Amino acid sequence: MLPALVVFGVFVVAPMVDGAWISLFAWDGVTVGHWVGLSNYREALVDPLVREAFGHSLVLVGFYAVLPITIGLFLTALMTHARVRGGAAVRTIIFLPQVLAAVVVGVAWKWLYDPSGPINSLLGAVGLSSLEHSWLGDFSTALPAVGVIGTWVTTGLCLVLFVAGVQRIPLSRYEAARVDGAGPVREFFAVTLPGLRNELAVAMSLSVITALRAFDIIFVTTKGGPGNATTVPSLLIYQRAFITGEVGSAAAIGAIMGAIILLLSVVITRVVEERR
């Protein structure tokens, strides 16, 4: 127990405490910082850019968590209802983006979204030239475009979790539901969904956390642009800590983000446990 506590203390608790301590200073990362108390937090909470960044994170939760979970549940229901051949292959293919490095994913999708890239040329080829535009350069489409990348990456994880969960549901429940005359939809809501409660909680926690701390894909594809259209808290932390020399402010945003992630994780776990 003690070695684990030491490792946890040195590598988890100490950096967190250090980060929280730094957030109480106005520090450029080089010269001696001076104590400002909670003013970094006050400034972060009223800063419109920080609020906008958290708003973007909220939108990304839709793409990184809600959509993948919905698609994952839909595909799981399909695979469960009609035990199809090749289900494992489909699962593997959909899981494939999960094993790729986020930087590789970002570079690949940046090319796909390029004004002269494959997506626009496919739209042109099917007669939808009017829809062609710079997906990552347009203020209105940049954030959803980045979100779609998140959906593409996270869906595989949700699907694998749900399929693993479904295999633990006794077949007798499905047989009983079918004997009672349940169709595919009723069967899903009466048997599959309640049986996947734990997996749903895990998928929701992981994907919400992924959405809130999204950095690498956004950094590679848009760097927060155009303007601040895709700026998220992680990117703000990076910019303030390493570019503009506002390390204290970056640490304060990090602490706020950490608290929000912790709070959401607790809420998700509580909700699932209460419904058990």
Next chain:
Amino acid sequence: MNTGSFERTATHVMLVLFAVLALAPLVIVVLAAMHPSGTLLSGAGLPDSFSLSTFRTAWDEGGFSQRRCSRSRPGMRSGRCASRSPTCCST
């Protein structure tokens, strides 16, 4: 076609559709990598001639051959490494 086989076919179609959506970006990127170095890329078309030159460049620039040599166990001389890149296995 009865309901059972219709459902099964529809399920297959949906699963294949999602698999294609998941795989398409990767396939497009791999196809883009197959274009000869220096080719101006546009769209998702097949290259006129398949080339692995970009992979060769990446392999060389990444220094993978040297890393492979330096990872070989001490006492096991790799003649292939020694002959291809004399500097990497001199120790």
